[in-house]
Amino acid sequence: MDLFESLEQKITGKNLSIVFPEGNDARILGAAVRLAAEGLIKPVLLGTTSEIAAVAEAKGLDISKLELRDPQTDAILPEMAQAFFERRNGKATEEQAQAMVKDPNYFGTMLVYMGKADGMVSGAVHSTADTVRPALQIIKTRPGVSRTSGAFIMQRGRDERYLFADNAINIDPDAQTLAETAVESAKTAKLFDIDPKVAMLSFSTKGSAKAPQVDKVIEATKLAHELAPDLALDGELQFDAAFVPTVAKLKAPDSKVAGYANVFIFPDLQSGNIGYKIAQRLGGFEAMGPILQGLNKPVSDLSRGANEEDVYKVAIITAAQNLIN
Numbered sequence: 001m002d003l004f005e006s007l008e009q010k011i012t013g014k015n016l017s018i019v020f021p022e023g024n025d026a027r028i029l030g031a032a033v034r035l036a037a038e039g040l041i042k043p044v045l046l047g048t049t050s051e052i053a054a055v056a057e058a059k060g061l062d063i064s065k066l067e068l069r070d071p072q073t074d075a076i077l078p079e080m081a082q083a084f085f086e087r088r089n090g091k092a093t094e095e096q097a098q099a100m101v102k103d104p105n106y107f108g109t110m111l112v113y114m115g116k117a118d119g120m121v122s123g124a125v126h127s128t129a130d131t132v133r134p135a136l137q138i139i140k141t142r143p144g145v146s147r148t149s150g151a152f153i154m155q156r157g158r159d160e161r162y163l164f165a166d167n168a169i170n171i172d173p174d175a176q177t178l179a180e181t182a183v184e185s186a187k188t189a190k191l192f193d194i195d196p197k198v199a200m201l202s203f204s205t206k207g208s209a210k211a212p213q214v215d216k217v218i219e220a221t222k223l224a225h226e227l228a229p230d231l232a233l234d235g236e237l238q239f240d241a242a243f244v245p246t247v248a249k250l251k252a253p254d255s256k257v258a259g260y261a262n263v264f265i266f267p268d269l270q271s272g273n274i275g276y277k278i279a280q281r282l283g284g285f286e287a288m289g290p291i292l293q294g295l296n297k298p299v300s301d302l303s304r305g306a307n308e309e310d311v312y313k314v315a316i317i318t319a320a321q322n323l324i325n
């Protein structure tokens with residue numbers, strides 16, 4: 001079955017609502033109208049109603065099925081500011097809380113935190129840092145996960161599909177963060193009908209190079225095995241050893257994962273972010289994400305290079321994350 005047919009089946013009838021803080025962006029508006037018309041999710045768009053209406057009119061879109069909320073004037077603001085103040089627990093004053101919840105990314109994140117929406121999709125206009133920081137501060141990670149990470153589903157054609165992580169969040173992850181990223185990525189992969197075989201990537205395969213950066217991946221592999229003993233996972237592996245069976249036979253002949261990996265864990269954000277964009281722009285893969293993993297509730301960032309179709313797909317993925325979290 002096609003990936004999106006499968007995800008759509010999973011969310012149909014669940015009446016899940018997704019909040020879009022960038023409500024007056026034409027790509028967001030187009031995707032939201034389509035999602036509502038197809039009855040897949042209930043979109044909640046943030047922004048000034050007149051501005052959203054003007055963009056919709058210019059695009060010829062009917063926004064009658066969308067819920068619009070203005071973070072500057074919404075009646076929930078006092079209750080939200082109090083909930084924010086309590087959640088920040090000494091890290092914001094009451095005055096700061098009242099001001100911060102008017103920011104669309106904070107307002108949207110608070111709707112999710114307060115159970116008024118089932119997920120949030122932002123980042124078509126805002127940077128990753130501005131998009132995800134409210135989620136890190138308010139929604140926070142699930143028990144057992146100390147750091148959230150960002151994954152991409154990489155798809156080419158109908159059936160060729162891999163999961164890459166972390167391509168978005170942790171700049172220089174330590175071994176524990178890498179291990180958690182690997183375990184969370186395997187869970188995310190299952191949502192996309194990938195039977196996970198996880199490769200811990202490096203510039204070294206099984207001791208072929210010596211460096212502190214390699215030691216980190218070796219340690220992360222050990223920790224990941226401890227966290228998830230039944231998971232098919234191996235490292236440290238170069239990408240060719242992880243992916244190409246003939247190379248795997250030469251470089252890692254005893255590995256059950258090498259040559260057949262479909263979940264790739266990058267050792268740092270330089271390699272991860274560069275790696276996914278090369279596969280996307282040179283390799284012809286569609287890159288869906290970044291999907292934030294390990295949070296208590298689903299929040300997704302978008303690349304600022306995203307188009308309307310990307311927004312549509314990331315919203316469906318975000319809604320579907322409710323079913324694994």
Ligand SMILES: CC(C)(COP(=O)(O)OP(=O)(O)OC[C@H]1O[C@@H](n2cnc3c(N)ncnc32)[C@H](O)[C@@H]1OP(=O)(O)O)[C@@H](O)C(=O)NCCC(=O)NCCS
Pocket residue numbers: 091128129130132133136137141146147148149167168169170171273290
């Ligand atoms: C994600 C990112 C914005 C966090 O940076 P930051 O806001 O400066 O982080 P801080 O250390 O000030 O932490 C802010 C809060 O988030 C939490 N946090 C930070 N990183 C976290 C992570 N990976 N997982 C969970 N929580 C995290 C901190 O614990 C802190 O919480 P607190 O305020 O309740 O104590 C930063 O790591 C970043 O810029 N990453 C790269 C993003 C990027 O540009 N990617 C490329 C394009 S996709």
Ligand SMILES: CC(=O)OP(=O)(O)O
Pocket residue numbers: 127128167168273289290302303304305
């Ligand atoms: C994920 C990512 O790289 O986002 P952006 O292109 O917006 O920096």
